[in-house]
Amino acid sequence: MCDFPTQAILLRRTSYGDYDLIVTLLTLSGGKRTVIAKNAKKSRKRFAGVLEPFSLLQVSCTGPRGGGMAVLQEASLENPCAGIRGDIMKTAYASYWAEMIHAWMEEGKEQPRIYYLLRDFLQFLESGATANEALSIIFHLRFLSFSGLAPNLSRCGGCHAAMDQMPGSRFFFELAKGGILCEGCSANTPSRISLSRGTIKQLLWIQSNDWRTSGKLKLNQAALYEGLRSLEKFVAFHLGKEPKSLKFLQDLRNSARLEAQRQQHLGNIENDGSTSDH
Ligand SMILES: [Zn+2]
Incomplete structure (x- = not known):
């Protein structure tokens, strides 16, 4: 039930018949809610320009009653x-975060x-103050x-050696263990997603x-690349699909x-060209 007004973020919308939209909302007071927006496609006045992806909304719904779907009223x-x-x-980033939450969360669980995480990060993403990857x-x-799935990055998941005491400079993120392994413990494991000490x-x-x-924090290129690769694989592993x-x-x-590489290459050629003129 979400009869009371609540804040909400639009995660997904799909057409339903000629007139209606089915909308999945992440609501503050009722968790993930799938509701029907009747006549949203037909009437220009109703919900005009409001039901767009990633919009932060104030909504009120009624129902569901008699086994049907809750109805978006305002x-x-x-x-x-x-x-x-x-x-x-x-x-692309916002769509991915929204799909992650949509796939992960149970309907109606507050x-x-x-x-607040998604709301803050959408606004932060829009502001451009921090690089998208970071x-x-x-x-x-x-x-x-x-x-409840924070990866364990401080100790080897095999021998439990603390990160600072682990020999070598390369470690491996092991999806099934939910954290890092030292080189010795990772020898026969399936994922072997390489991470440098600096990234960890x-x-x-x-x-x-x-x-x-x-x-x-200004993450360096290696940390951005390795961090995204391991975390994106970790999420897909827990969702059971990409x-x-x-x-x-x-x-x-x-x-x-x-x-970016092409532009840099072209820039180098131009620089070479200008120096050879002299
Ligand atoms: Zn180990």
């Missing part, structure tokens, strides 16, 4: 987060910490911690600081990286 915008939808990379790493670590230290620092402080929006995000990120 929805007004608190923040449209239009800056996200106008940027394809930010849209989880205000997850609500923000996504922080989002993963917070989300996993709230879900930066992830540990994020785990032990609030996200506003962590947002100021989110569709993750594939899109990764493809987009790869083409952005190739484009």
Whole structure:
């Protein structure tokens, strides 16, 4: 039931027949709720421009009664987060976070910490104050911690040696163990996602600081790459499937990286050209 007004974030919407939309909301007071927005497609006045992905809303619903679906009665915008939808990379990150929450959460289970996490991170993503990749790493670590699945990054999951005492400079993130393994303990394990000591230290620092402080940490390229790769695989492992929006995000990120390399290469050629003139 969500008869009372509550704050909500639109996670997903799909057409239902010619007139209606089925909308999945992450609500503050009622957790994930799937509701029907009647005539949302037909009437221009009703819900006009409101039921957009990642919009922060104030909603009221009735029902469900008699086994049907709860009905969205009113929805007004608190923040449209239009800056996200106008940027394809930010849209890809927000879609992935929304799909992660949609797939993870049970219908109707109140989880205000997850609500505030997504609300804050959408607004932070829109502001552009922190690089998207770093923000996504922080989002993963917070989300996993709230879900009771915080990865163990401080000790080897096999021999329990503390990270600082583990020999070597490369370690491995083991999905089934939910944390890192030293080189010796990881020899016959299936995932072997390589992580450097430097990356693990930066992830540990994020785990032990609030996200506003962590947002100021400048993660190096290796930490961004290795951190995202291991956390995205860890989420997919626990969901039992790879989110569709993750594939899109990764493809987009790869083409952005190739484009940056191409630009850098062109810049080098131009520099070479200008020096040879003299
Ligand atoms: Zn070990």
